[in-house]
Amino acid sequence: MKKIKENAIKDIIHVNICILLVLLIVFALAILYKYITYKKDGQASVEASIDVKELYNTINEEKKDETEENNRQNSINSSTTDWELLLVNKNHKIPDDYKVELEEVEITHKVDKRIVDHLNQMLNDAREQGLSPIICSSYRTNAKQKQLYNNKIKAYKRLGYSSAEAEELASYWIAIPGTGEHETGLAVDIVSKNYQILDEKQEQTDVQKWLIENSYKYGFTLRYPTDKKEITMINYEPWHYRYVGIENATYMKEHAMCLEEYIDYLRQLEEEKYKELV
Numbered sequence: 090m091k092k093i094k095e096n097a098i099k100d101i102i103h104v105n106i107c108i109l110l111v112l113l114i115v116f117a118l119a120i121l122y123k124y125i126t127y128k129k130d131g132q133a134s135v136e137a138s139i140d141v142k143e144l145y146n147t148i149n150e151e152k153k154d155e156t157e158e159n160n161r162q163n164s165i166n167s168s169t170t171d172w173e174l175l176l177v178n179k180n181h182k183i184p185d186d187y188k189v190e191l192e193e194v195e196i197t198h199k200v201d202k203r204i205v206d207h208l209n210q211m212l213n214d215a216r217e218q219g220l221s222p223i224i225c226s227s228y229r230t231n232a233k234q235k236q237l238y239n240n241k242i243k244a245y246k247r248l249g250y251s252s253a254e255a256e257e258l259a260s261y262w263i264a265i266p267g268t269g270e271h272e273t274g275l276a277v278d279i280v281s282k283n284y285q286i287l288d289e290k291q292e293q294t295d296v297q298k299w300l301i302e303n304s305y306k307y308g309f310t311l312r313y314p315t316d317k318k319e320i321t322m323i324n325y326e327p328w329h330y331r332y333v334g335i336e337n338a339t340y341m342k343e344h345a346m347c348l349e350e351y352i353d354y355l356r357q358l359e360e361e362k363y364k365e366l367v
Contacts, residue, residue: 149288165340169355172203173334175273175310179260179322182267189274191228198227201274204308204332208277211307215299221282222296225328238263251336260325276312276331288356289315304330305338308347317347 167174177183192202200208215222229237241263245255261267270276274364280287281296291297301311315325333341333348341351 119122143187164202165336165355165358167334167355169359171334173275173332174337174348174352174355175192175275176348177268177273178349179265179268183269183272187273188227191274194227195224198277199223199225199274200277201262201332204275207307207309207335209334211300211304211309212279214303214307215296218299220296220299221277222300223285224277225280225283225285226271226278227268227276228274229250231266231272232268233282234264234266238266259336261322264323270312270331276329278326278328279330280328287326287328289325289327297327300330301327306335308332308335309339310338310341312348314347317350320349321347 135166160216169176175187191199192205194200194205194208195212199259212222212224225356237261242252242255245258246252264271266272271278278287279296279300280291281294283296284291284294290327292301300309304311309330311327312329313321313323313326313330318324331348333351337351340346341348345355
């Protein structure tokens with residue numbers, strides 16, 4: 090009888106121990122679950138915090154860019170009527186009353202006297218870099234422009250093109266008389282002494298690489314970029330530089346604009362300012 094009681098007591102103890110172990114396991118699992126949940130929530134909070142921070146930074150950057158652009162617009166003092174922004178192309182002929190006061194440059198060439206100092210400085214600085222830029226074309230009279238244009242037409246005719254086709258093709262290389270920038274005295278063709286052929290290989294010369302990168306500092310822009318042919322209506326000429334003024338050339342360089350695009354941009358600004366006044 091005594092043995093039976095002892096065994097019963099042992100069984101009760103065993104049961105209690107098992108229950109206790111189960112409770113401890115459940116308790117441990119509960120703690121582990123809370124820990125994992127807390128960690129996930131904490132990580133989510135951190136990620137959310139990072140997302141909010143990135144969003145905040147993005148918004149601030151956009152506001153900063155917008156502010157800088159507004160300040161830039163307000164600081165542009167140029168007008169579409171400024172002499173250095175004279176737009177000449179197939180749709181904009183040189184005004185009948187246009188006059189240019191020429192001055193000699195590089196001994197055998199002439200340009201508008203107002204751009205001489207800038208042009209000389211650009212050429213001199215290039216030469217100080219060990220380069221050899223040469224002006225191969227500058228101011229042209231209307232008669233000279235006609236001669237070049239007609240010669241180009243004849244060349245295409247000899248290749249079998251009709252008169253209409255030849256005239257159209259020629260206009261993409263030689264401006265139609267009365268619409269050529271060389272007639273304004275504001276444009277020059279510059280080549281490398283080591284490579285004087287007027288083709289796209291000209292851009293590979295050290296002279297053109299330097300000019301394309303630095304000409305804006307002197308108020309010049311590469312007038313006929315390869316990616317703007319549909320706008321300029323002139324084929325790529327990595328030798329034709331046009332004076333537009335330092336401020337304008339800088340803006341055009343920063344925003345990859347050709348002259349037509351920049352003029353349109355200025356017109357929009359002028360219209361907006363006019364609306365504000367009215």
